[in-house]
Amino acid sequence: MAPILEVQNLQKTFGAVVAAKDINVDVEPGEIVGILGANGAGKTTFVNMVTGYLKPSAGTIKFQGRDITGLAPRKVTMTGIGRSFQVSQVFMTLSVFENLLTALAIAQSPGTSMLRPLRRPELIAECEATLARYGIADQRDQPASQLSQGARKLLDIAMAMVSKPKILLLDEPTSGISVEEKFPLMDRVMEALKAANVTVLFIEHDMEIIERYVSRVLAFYQGEVICDAPPAEALADAKVQEFVIGTEVHRETHGGTVDA
Amino acid sequence: MWRDKTIVGLTIAAVVVVVVSFFLPSWLLNQALFGFARALAVLGLMVLWRTGLVSFGHALYFGGGAYAAALLSRYYEVTDFFVLLLAGMIATTFVGFVLGFIIRRYRDIFFAMLSLAFSMILYGVLVKTEVLGSTDGFAVSSPTFLFYAPEPGDEAKQALFVALVIAGWIAAVLVQMYLNSTLGRLTTAIRDNEIRVEYLGFSAEHAIHVKYVMSAALAGAGGAFMAMSLGQVDPDSMVNWTASGELVFVTILSGPGSVAAPFIGSLLFELLRTYAVEFLPHSWQIIVGATLLIVIFFLPGGVWSLLGRLRRAEG
Numbered sequence: 001m002a003p004i005l006e007v008q009n010l011q012k013t014f015g016a017v018v019a020a021k022d023i024n025v026d027v028e029p030g031e032i033v034g035i036l037g038a039n040g041a042g043k044t045t046f047v048n049m050v051t052g053y054l055k056p057s058a059g060t061i062k063f064q065g066r067d068i069t070g071l072a073p074r075k076v077t078m079t080g081i082g083r084s085f086q087v088s089q090v091f092m093t094l095s096v097f098e099n100l101l102t103a104l105a106i107a108q109s110p111g112t113s114m115l116r117p118l119r120r121p122e123l124i125a126e127c128e129a130t131l132a133r134y135g136i137a138d139q140r141d142q143p144a145s146q147l148s149q150g151a152r153k154l155l156d157i158a159m160a161m162v163s164k165p166k167i168l169l170l171d172e173p174t175s176g177i178s179v180e181e182k183f184p185l186m187d188r189v190m191e192a193l194k195a196a197n198v199t200v201l202f203i204e205h206d207m208e209i210i211e212r213y214v215s216r217v218l219a220f221y222q223g224e225v226i227c228d229a230p231p232a233e234a235l236a237d238a239k240v241q242e243f244v245i246g247t248e249v250h251r252e253t254h255g256g257t258v259d260a
Numbered sequence: 261m262w263r264d265k266t267i268v269g270l271t272i273a274a275v276v277v278v279v280v281s282f283f284l285p286s287w288l289l290n291q292a293l294f295g296f297a298r299a300l301a302v303l304g305l306m307v308l309w310r311t312g313l314v315s316f317g318h319a320l321y322f323g324g325g326a327y328a329a330a331l332l333s334r335y336y337e338v339t340d341f342f343v344l345l346l347a348g349m350i351a352t353t354f355v356g357f358v359l360g361f362i363i364r365r366y367r368d369i370f371f372a373m374l375s376l377a378f379s380m381i382l383y384g385v386l387v388k389t390e391v392l393g394s395t396d397g398f399a400v401s402s403p404t405f406l407f408y409a410p411e412p413g414d415e416a417k418q419a420l421f422v423a424l425v426i427a428g429w430i431a432a433v434l435v436q437m438y439l440n441s442t443l444g445r446l447t448t449a450i451r452d453n454e455i456r457v458e459y460l461g462f463s464a465e466h467a468i469h470v471k472y473v474m475s476a477a478l479a480g481a482g483g484a485f486m487a488m489s490l491g492q493v494d495p496d497s498m499v500n501w502t503a504s505g506e507l508v509f510v511t512i513l514s515g516p517g518s519v520a521a522p523f524i525g526s527l528l529f530e531l532l533r534t535y536a537v538e539f540l541p542h543s544w545q546i547i548v549g550a551t552l553l554i555v556i557f558f559l560p561g562g563v564w565s566l567l568g569r570l571r572r573a574e575g
Binding site for chain 2 (some may be wrong): 051072073074077078082083085089090091092093094098102103105106107109113114115116117118119159160162163
């Protein structure tokens with residue numbers, strides 16, 4: 001099967017700082033890939049380049065065989081790549097329902113049909129179904145600013161999914177979520193994503209989440225992929241143990257911060 | 261369209277205003293003419309404001325519309341109301357479309373000041389150009405309406421006011437329909453989070469460009485009406501930065517709550533200024549400035565928000 005995403009020799013430099021160095025990754029359709037790494041390892045830079053937020057300094061990104069290197073976020077989204085953010089990017093003053101309705105209307109209104117009324121019966125019905133699927137129907141009329149971190153993450157992911165992307169990149173879906181909340185949240189998200197048959201790449205620091213949900217791990221260190229393997233093999237890898245897991249243990253012990 | 265309560269309300273209000281206008285004294289009809297002409301420009305600014313953008317230079321389009329109509333009247337002796345109105349709108353729509361490619365990239369204070377800079381360029385050109393009337397401006401003929409040529413004076417003003425109410429109604433209904441559309445609803449979404457709008461697959465810049473051109477066309481229409489109402493155009497009262505400031509003042513006074521708000525706010529502004537000049541002829545700005553402070557402190561949602569407060573108090 002041809003890879004859905006092909007990343008070749010991808011690099012990103014900020015002045016003298018090399019944030020991503022010679023990254024080569026192929027992702028097959030249907031894979032669930034976990035991206036691991038310490039702060040500043042290049043995980044978010046990688047996701048930002050794939051989703052058009054940053055232009056690579058060198059290298060190519062192909063999605064379904066089409067070169068999308070350097071395309072603007074809007075165009076990347078339109079090709080079929082969605083993303084969520086570490087800090088949820090929702091419309092804070094709008095209600096949960098209005099957030100999702102706006103996202104749905106944009107996804108289903110190319111060109112001049114953007115002038116059609118927003119509150120159309122078919123959109124409203126789909127919106128209600130999506131709210132139920134992601135478990136946020138109870139907060140339907142609450143402004144997004146008043147949601148818990150977990151509910152806001154679910155809304156962010158639901159909004160990214162309404163355009164029916166082929167690949168979804170999640171940036172730390174469980175960051176800021178309590179231990180009690182993280183598994184129910186991830187169960188809900190993964191169930192919805194599997195039902196949508198979407199390929200998933202997600203950045204995660206939590207090893208329990210990685211072990212439980214991913215089929216493959218990409219471990220980053222100083223802008224490079226140091227390990228690309230199934231989770232059991234990757235977590236046992238000496239380099240990953242030294243440069244990634246060691247850092248995580250250190251951070252959990254000493255209470256560090258996560259990167260953006 | 262008729263399921264929208266705002267549109268029904270606008271329609272009833274327009275009919276009532278037209279009927280009442282036949283019984284208004286001449287001075288009050290004048291105030292209403294000036295107020296409603298300015299309201300068209302404020303309607304456009306309200307759309308921008310909902311997106312989180314404030315233009316300090318919309319006198320470019322207000323004055324531009326006025327001058328486009330006035331120049332056609334002066335040099336080609338066109339007096340037909342529809343042609344003059346269209347001239348004002350087409351000229352400013354074109355300018356707004358071209359400048360929109362630049363201005364849509366900027367936000368916050370940069371958006372505001374860039375708008376101001378463009379308007380001051382037009383002001384500079386007008387005051388230095390003799391054929392454009394220089395600092396004195398020039399007179400505009402009393403308008404005619406297809407085959408109807410009212411007597412200059414009260415009859416012409418009455419006819420112009422009816423036309424203005426109809427134009428205002430059309431503009432308000434179209435803006436209301438736009439605000440209820442997907443593109444229109446992006447106003448708040450863009451103000452809240454442009455990144456998310458981009459990652460939903462829509463260009464925030466494109467949406468802002470559309471709103472900017474719309475606001476330019478509305479300001480151009482307002483300017484053309486003002487030129488016909490005053491029978492005069494001049495750069496100081498129509499294009500200078502103070503004219504832009506007045507438009508922003510009225511936008512704040514009106515509030516962003518409804519497409520009807522600019523019409524109420526603009527009329528209040530005309531009355532406020534008239535009475536302020538009456539009481540303090542040499543320092544009337546103190547009263548106007550104090551009013552703005554009161555609105556900002558106690559009515560941040562503008563006069564329109566009073567209705568909401570009244571409803572809540574009753575219910």
